[in-house]
Amino acid sequence: MSPDVMAIQSADAAGRSWTEVLHEWVTTVDHKRLGVLYILYALFFLVIGGIEATIIRIQLMRPHNDFVSPQVFNRMFTMHGTTMIFFVAMPVLFGFANYLVPLMIGARDMAFPRLNAFSFWLTAFGGVLLYFSLLGGSGLYGAGNAPDVGWWAYAPLTSRAFSPGHSSDYWTIALLASGFGSIGTAINIIATIISMRCPGMKLSRMPLLAWLNLVMSGMVLLAITPLSAAQLMLLVDRYLGGHFFDTQAGGSASLWMHFFWIFGHPEVYILILPCFAFMSEIIPVFSRKPIFGYPVMVGASVCIAFVSMSVWAHHMFTVGMGSYANSFFTITTLAVGVPTGIKIFNWIGTIWGGKIDFKVPMLFSLGFLIQFLIAGLTGVMLGSAAFASQLSLSYFVVAHFHYVIVGGILFALFGAFYYWYPKITGRMLNESLGKLHFWLFLIGFHLTFDLMHIPGLLGMPRRIYTYEPGRGWETLNLLVTIGTFVQGIATLVFVANLVISYFKGAKAGNDPWDAWTLEWSTSSPPPAYNFASIPTVASRRPLWDLKHPEDPDSRYE
Amino acid sequence: MTNKHKTEWKAVAARVTGILVILTGVLLAAGMCTASPHDNSVPNIFKSESTPADWVLHLSAFVLSVTGFIFVIVFTLIVYCVVKFRRRKGDDGHEPPQVYGSNQMELAWTVIPILIVIVLFLATARVLHSVEDAPEPSTAVDITVIGHQYWWEYRYPKLGVVTANELHVPVSDPAHPTPTFLKLLSADTDHSFWVPQLAGKTDLIPNHPNEMWIDPHDAGLYIGQCAQYCGTQHAKMLLSVYVDNPEEFAAWVSAQRQPANQDEKEAAGRHVFETTACLNCHAVGGTNGTGRFGPDLTHLMSRHTLASGAAENTRENLRLWIENPDAIKPGSLMPAMKLSEADLDALVRYLQTLR
Numbered sequence: 021m022s023p024d025v026m027a028i029q030s031a032d033a034a035g036r037s038w039t040e041v042l043h044e045w046v047t048t049v050d051h052k053r054l055g056v057l058y059i060l061y062a063l064f065f066l067v068i069g070g071i072e073a074t075i076i077r078i079q080l081m082r083p084h085n086d087f088v089s090p091q092v093f094n095r096m097f098t099m100h101g102t103t104m105i106f107f108v109a110m111p112v113l114f115g116f117a118n119y120l121v122p123l124m125i126g127a128r129d130m131a132f133p134r135l136n137a138f139s140f141w142l143t144a145f146g147g148v149l150l151y152f153s154l155l156g157g158s159g160l161y162g163a164g165n166a167p168d169v170g171w172w173a174y175a176p177l178t179s180r181a182f183s184p185g186h187s188s189d190y191w192t193i194a195l196l197a198s199g200f201g202s203i204g205t206a207i208n209i210i211a212t213i214i215s216m217r218c219p220g221m222k223l224s225r226m227p228l229l230a231w232l233n234l235v236m237s238g239m240v241l242l243a244i245t246p247l248s249a250a251q252l253m254l255l256v257d258r259y260l261g262g263h264f265f266d267t268q269a270g271g272s273a274s275l276w277m278h279f280f281w282i283f284g285h286p287e288v289y290i291l292i293l294p295c296f297a298f299m300s301e302i303i304p305v306f307s308r309k310p311i312f313g314y315p316v317m318v319g320a321s322v323c324i325a326f327v328s329m330s331v332w333a334h335h336m337f338t339v340g341m342g343s344y345a346n347s348f349f350t351i352t353t354l355a356v357g358v359p360t361g362i363k364i365f366n367w368i369g370t371i372w373g374g375k376i377d378f379k380v381p382m383l384f385s386l387g388f389l390i391q392f393l394i395a396g397l398t399g400v401m402l403g404s405a406a407f408a409s410q411l412s413l414s415y416f417v418v419a420h421f422h423y424v425i426v427g428g429i430l431f432a433l434f435g436a437f438y439y440w441y442p443k444i445t446g447r448m449l450n451e452s453l454g455k456l457h458f459w460l461f462l463i464g465f466h467l468t469f470d471l472m473h474i475p476g477l478l479g480m481p482r483r484i485y486t487y488e489p490g491r492g493w494e495t496l497n498l499l500v501t502i503g504t505f506v507q508g509i510a511t512l513v514f515v516a517n518l519v520i521s522y523f524k525g526a527k528a529g530n531d532p533w534d535a536w537t538l539e540w541s542t543s544s545p546p547p548a549y550n551f552a553s554i555p556t557v558a559s560r561r562p563l564w565d566l567k568h569p570e571d572p573d574s575r576y577e
Numbered sequence: 578m579t580n581k582h583k584t585e586w587k588a589v590a591a592r593v594t595g596i597l598v599i600l601t602g603v604l605l606a607a608g609m610c611t612a613s614p615h616d617n618s619v620p621n622i623f624k625s626e627s628t629p630a631d632w633v634l635h636l637s638a639f640v641l642s643v644t645g646f647i648f649v650i651v652f653t654l655i656v657y658c659v660v661k662f663r664r665r666k667g668d669d670g671h672e673p674p675q676v677y678g679s680n681q682m683e684l685a686w687t688v689i690p691i692l693i694v695i696v697l698f699l700a701t702a703r704v705l706h707s708v709e710d711a712p713e714p715s716t717a718v719d720i721t722v723i724g725h726q727y728w729w730e731y732r733y734p735k736l737g738v739v740t741a742n743e744l745h746v747p748v749s750d751p752a753h754p755t756p757t758f759l760k761l762l763s764a765d766t767d768h769s770f771w772v773p774q775l776a777g778k779t780d781l782i783p784n785h786p787n788e789m790w791i792d793p794h795d796a797g798l799y800i801g802q803c804a805q806y807c808g809t810q811h812a813k814m815l816l817s818v819y820v821d822n823p824e825e826f827a828a829w830v831s832a833q834r835q836p837a838n839q840d841e842k843e844a845a846g847r848h849v850f851e852t853t854a855c856l857n858c859h860a861v862g863g864t865n866g867t868g869r870f871g872p873d874l875t876h877l878m879s880r881h882t883l884a885s886g887a888a889e890n891t892r893e894n895l896r897l898w899i900e901n902p903d904a905i906k907p908g909s910l911m912p913a914m915k916l917s918e919a920d921l922d923a924l925v926r927y928l929q930t931l932r
Contacts, residue, residue, distance in 0.1 A: 090809050107588040170806050176783060177766045177808060245592045267783035273767060274785055304623045307662070312679035338760075338769060338805075340787035347702040354694040358687065366678075366684040368654055373686050375664040375673050386659060397644040404697060406704040407637045409777020413804040415768055419634040479773040481622030481804040484812035488886075509764075561755055568672075576677065 031161050050548060051118050054140050056444065058115025061144055063515075065107040068151075072100035074508060077501040083138035083489040086391030091321060093485035094168040099150075101171030105287065106198050107147040109429060113294040114205050117233045117435055118199065119444065123539035124227045126218025128549040128559065131211035139204035146198030158399075167191035170483060172284065173254075175265030175276035180258055189258065196251045196503035199244045206240035209233055218538075220557040226576070227537050227560070228311060232297035235325045236290050242329060243286035250279035268269045274339055288424065289328040293321060299385055302439050303367050304536045306382035307374030310561060312366045316543075318422055320359035320366075327356045337405045337413055346405040353403035359536070360396055364389065379533075380454035384435030391427030395420060398473070416476025422469050426529060429577035433515065434461070441518070443476045447525030453517040457510050464506030471496050471503070536561035619796045620773040620801055627749075627791045628756075629708045629776040630849035636704045640697060647693070660670035705706060708777070711790060718757045724768030724781035724803070724908055727810035728872055728885040738833040740859075741872030742885045747826040755823075762922050772801030772818050784844055793820040802886075809908030815886025829879075836863045837875045838930045846927020849920045854912070861931065871911065877931040882908060896925045 045053060056175040075096050088096070118136065122129055130136045153166050153355060167187045169177045178188045213234045215228065254276075256262035263269040265276045270464045304311045310318060334353040376382065402408045411417060412514055434457070441449045475493045487493055531540040540563055544549055557563050559573035620725040625634045722744075723730040731740050763781040769805060770789065771778035779789040793799070803814035821829060847864065850856065856866030862875040881890055887906045888894040897904055900921060902911040916924065 074889050091814065094806075094809060094811075137769065168809075174767055174806070177806075182766055220833040260720060270784065273782050296907065298636065305738075308672050310675055310677055312676065316678065316683045330822045337780060340779060340785060343702075345738055347698075347707050348707070351694070358690045361690045362683065362687055366683070368651075368658060369676075369678070369682065370654075371658045371662060372660050372675055373666060373676060376659065376662050377664050379751070383717060386655070389655055390652065393655075397648055398642050400697065401637070402642050404636065404640050404701040404778070406633050406701050406708060409708075409779070410633055410637070410773060414772070449747065453642050477622050479622070479771070479801055481769075481771065481802060481811075483806040484802075486812050486816070490618060492621075504733050516655050571675075 031511070033532045034167075037381045044253060045138075049129075049137045051130045051133065051136060052444075052546065052550075053114045054136050055119030056147070057116075058111045058118060058143075059141055061140075061147070062108045062112035062115060065103050065147060066511075067515075068180060069103040070508060070511060072103065073094045076100060077504040080487070080497050081501040082498065083494055085486060088485075091168065092486040094483070095166040095172075097169045097483055098170050098191075102150060102167070102195070103147075105171065105267040105291075106283045106423070107143075107150070109196070109291045109425070110202060111143055112433060113236075113291060114202070116298075116440070117209055117236075118205070118296060120287045120440065120539060121212060121230055121543070122216065123443075123546060123550055124537050125213060125216060125221055125230050126538050126551060126555045127216035128551060128554070129213060130208050131216055132208050135204050136208050139208065141201075142203035142204065146194045146196075146201065148195060149563050150190060150194035153187050153194075156186065156190070163398055172277075172280050174280075175254075175271070175273045176267045178254060178258075178276075179266050179268070181268060189255070192254055194335050196248055199248045199251070199516075202240050202244050203248075203447070204236035207246075207252050209237040212404060213237075217556060218554050224315075225557060225560050228300035228314070228317055228321075229297040229537075230500050232293045232296060232300070232321055234294040235321045239286050239290050239293070239325050239328075243283045243290060246279050247283035250276060250283075253279075271471050274336070277336050277339060278333065281335045284335065285332040286316040288421075289324055291429050291547075292424065293324070294430050295388070295436075296321065298436040300538065301535075302381045302435050303370050303441075304384050304487060305533050306377045306379060307371045307383070308377070309370055309374040310342055310536075310564075312369030312372075316362060317366055317516050319533075320362045324356060327352060329355060334403055334405070334408070335412075337408045338455065350403060350405045354400060357396060357400055357403070364393060364396075379438070380449070380451060380458060381435040381439040381533075383455070384431045386440065387432040387458070388428055388435065391423060391431060391465075395423035395428055398423065411476065413475035413481055413504060414483055415480045418471035418482045419469050419476060419575075422472070426465060431461075431465075434458075437514075437518075438541075439533065441521070441547070442528030443539055443544045445522055446528055447521055448528050449521045449525060450517050453520070454512055457513045457517060460513060461507055462512035464503045464508075464510055467503030467506060468500050531563070534567075536563040538562055541566075545572075547550060578773065584833045595908060612861040616663060618798070618800065618801075624774055626797075626799065627775040627793045629669060629711075629789070629791065632707055634778050638702055639700055643693065643697060658772065667784075672715050713758050713790070714754060714756065716753070717790070718755060719758045719760070720746070720757060721762060722781065724761070724765075724770075724807070724810050725761040725812065725870075726765050727767070727803070727814040727906070728766075729750070729814070729816065730869075730872065733830070736834070738830055738831050739873045740833060741880075742815075742817065742882065743880045744816070745826060745829050746791065746793065746820055747794050747823055748820055748836040749794070750809050751794075754792055755923055756790050756929045758788065761787040761789065767803035767805045768803050768807045768814070769817065770801075772799050772816055775818060776799075776800050790902075791818075793818075796820050796822050796825070810906055812883060813887040813906050814907075817886060818848060832879065833876055835876075837861045838932055840927075843923070843927040843930050846923035846925070847886045848926040849916065850927060853914065853916065853920075855924075874931055877928055878932060884911070892925060892929060897919060897929060899924065 048054060075088060079085050079093055091300055104538050165187055167190060169183055169188055173191060176182060246518050253262065253264040257264050257266050263271040263272045265273065267273050300311055300317060331349060331353045332343065333341060333349045402411055402417065402420060438454055475496050480487060480493050528544045530543055538555055543556065555562065559577050561573045565572035565574055623634060635881060676854050698822045719735055721732040721734060729742050731744050747755050749755045761779055761781040763783040765783065768781040769778045770781060775791040776789055779787050781787065797820055797822060799818040801816040803811055807814065850861065850866060851864055856868055858868040858871035860867045860869065860873045860875065882888060883890050883894055884906045899914050901913050902909050
């Protein structure tokens, strides 16, 4: 257990022994504590995944580098991808959802508190199991330890012939476990939002954060289940003599691809929708205006969920599906751009005519807006199947999806950290350190991921542990690596800010940002069970109504 | 600006972001232009030398200009908002007018993107159809490409040639087109054939034959490499495509069809080849070595590189490759042969006669 957790606890449980405190945290079913556990767990793995990224980048700093062996490099990119998606992005977003959804809909806890705890510990177990492969993966064959099959684990690379030992089994079972955890949490979020809203909070008055998490949870149910099914089929192949994906016995490699990507692409939206949610809460508050076009924002989110379920095979444009299938997945992929574009324009509409307060959460939100725009546009290029035949599987793709995940999701998350940290801890994050963090990270991010597009255009494929000199890739790769270190330093500033502000930060009070949603009506941190009396709301911005009795929102709804 | 001090950093912030993004664009453009037109040693998707790559290039120019235009519009809008609607010094503390939305605006930014999507889709579908559904002319050269961990096997069924790692194809003169049609198979895991100047990539998937075609306009060497992660040595599965003039190509084919050189002076080396594990994996025409797990060695010395482009084909490298493959390509499936010094020297001398 990290010192942070201990510290949070000791504040409200002075005089208890650390074993009692530990016991309380391990057995907790409180949505706020579970939220904090999810977030701390994800931060821990963020550091691990970051170290793996650094090893990858040091190796690629110059051609024919021998910092690590090819075997180690392949394990690093497999573990980096798996860790960042399943044990950083998913848990941290579930953590925020856990913490915020009940507070924002005026509920005292999640619908199923025990399921909530069970899901967290299952996910946590998955992460530990994945990393236990470093010790236990050799198995009887002594071949390899951590998984080295890439985070998509394409068949037939995962069959016994090509992946002896147990490293692929650790990958499979770890994801199976965390997948069941995700399904549990998704069911919980849906049940909570459907049945636990406070009086007056109709679906049409729900904060967008709750809406987006509802949509996201629905997608989790639809997307994680095929992945879990495929994992089970893979285990059947490996241990019970099945031939689903075993090409040497007539199985199908592309079947695995379909299973994986019908999870894998919705997964991107599972990650980005909660980030849209953060933006839809932060941008209005720091522009001092309500969200522009609330009903359209809700509609666009639901639309994204539906359309994104039919785009998976754009990851397979080079697999040889034929021109008709490729055309179909081109139009569905490009179509997702429409509701996504609506969202960007509506956020701009929210800023338009406002009075922008450039606090750190807003800086990260503006970074998100511009970077997500670029990520979307490179996504359009990749969505055009013919253009993608040149771009896919190259560093252009790596740059594109890091633009989504770092430039979009991580920037939105940083914004969310600065915005809700006062609510969670009762103290403000330091503003100057926050600005340093923002600018350093922005520079590092652009140095790394802007330049990373170019080697892809010059024919550099992804997942290579080394490359030949003289192809125009050297300087770019060196600069990309330097950018990684700048991002690393910026992340250390962020972690320092989290720790220092926890002890020394200014007291936050209930409502430091003069915001409008229900979580700011209770104390910081909120008491157990959140609200002494369940609130009643009459509009989308209950605190605006309270602060402006002369001109309440409820008058217009 | 009412107050320079207060607004200074905000303006700087906006500008720095702007500069960064513009810089990106410039660097992207610069990156596309680094290679000189006929320097094929640097692969580049914007220097197409073959019809499928040309078509994709035209499409990409169109897609890039549409997305570039969208970027400029939206980025300008965001910067304008950030500068114009910042909270100013001496703000009266009143909330700005509360606007909840506008149906007309929202309809506009739904319909316009839909139109753009339709246009981009039609442009893409046209190129997809032209590239993927092109009929094979009778003058085409057929080649079967088989991806192996971690090398390329090339078989010319009509010409009776089998070779590895270095592909030879004829130039295709637009007046008398002789395109090359590649049938893509895999012996083990997934691979992907990508020579950026000749065509977009197509994967080699076991149990799933694929096809692609190229018709290079100019003679020369074009390089690329395996693009789909296929295992430990995915990085050193390099692709070299030699585009030959018709006469050169005919000469190359007839040389490749010759049986292996039988130099009696090197009978000792040949004996080593025929009596050790070499022949389990390698074939040399005219010997009892007919293995197919590794590259065909009948004309080994006609190739410029060893180990799928990992090393130059020199005597030293050849010797090292047999003695300790991990020194060149760690994790490759070629085992260290553990021969005596004398046998190793004899074997290398023999292999060097396989021209």
